[in-house]
Amino acid sequence: MTLGMVILGRQGSGKGTQAVHIAERFQVVHISTGDMLRSAVQEGTELGLKAKSIMDAGGLVTDDVVNGIVAERLAKDDVQNSGFLLDGYPRTVGQATELKQLVGESLKLAINLDVSIEEVTQRMMSRGREDDTPEAIARRLELYEAETAPLIKWFESENILCVIDGLGTEIEVHQRVIEEIERNIG
Ligand code: AMP
Numbered sequence: 001m002t003l004g005m006v007i008l009g010r011q012g013s014g015k016g017t018q019a020v021h022i023a024e025r026f027q028v029v030h031i032s033t034g035d036m037l038r039s040a041v042q043e044g045t046e047l048g049l050k051a052k053s054i055m056d057a058g059g060l061v062t063d064d065v066v067n068g069i070v071a072e073r074l075a076k077d078d079v080q081n082s083g084f085l086l087d088g089y090p091r092t093v094g095q096a097t098e099l100k101q102l103v104g105e106s107l108k109l110a111i112n113l114d115v116s117i118e119e120v121t122q123r124m125m126s127r128g129r130e131d132d133t134p135e136a137i138a139r140r141l142e143l144y145e146a147e148t149a150p151l152i153k154w155f156e157s158e159n160i161l162c163v164i165d166g167l168g169t170e171i172e173v174h175q176r177v178i179e180e181i182e183r184n185i186g
Helices: 015-026 033-043 046-056 063-074 077-082 093-106 117-127 134-157 170-185
Strands: 004-008 029-032 084-087 107-114 161-165
Touching (some): 004 015, 004 093, 004 134, 015 029, 015 084, 015 107, 015 170, 029 077, 033 046, 033 063, 033 084, 093 107, 107 170, 117 134, 161 170
Parallel strands (some): 004 084, 004 107, 029 084, 107 161
């Protein structure tokens, strides 16, 4: 496994959009746990049935379940050959420690796309996704502060944190992100 990165950011920070650009630019495999879970829900698999009500309520699917699907995905040849960018994972310190166990030194950079709570709330209200009810938005933001924000410190202590201002147009942020990644991974 060559280059491994993760991207963190509140829901609505634009991390999914930026993740697609980053994966393309650095030729790594984009792995979005949200997308994987949404496909499982669509397909009506056992995992999807378990995850659906949690996702609809803006809750977090259990670490065991998410760690399992990520471990399986990381073991595939494309990831082993090209490296990865994880989007939406890890979301808890438990997931981060599991990721470290799984990939060790391959994890080179944690990008925190920084956008304020006020700004992401505005953005989510206007994007109209099916799970973007006001209650689910509030719940996801609350869980982010409680469960995911502590990861920022965790990655900092691992010396791989890179904070990027996520305010601006998609292209402005994209340029900022690429420059920062290049500066950090050389
Ligand atoms: P996302 O597309 O990343 O916003 O994820 C959509 C939903 O999937 C979240 O609100 C969670 O319910 C669930 N989910 C995605 N990734 C994770 C994760 N790493 N841990 C727990 N739940 C997750």
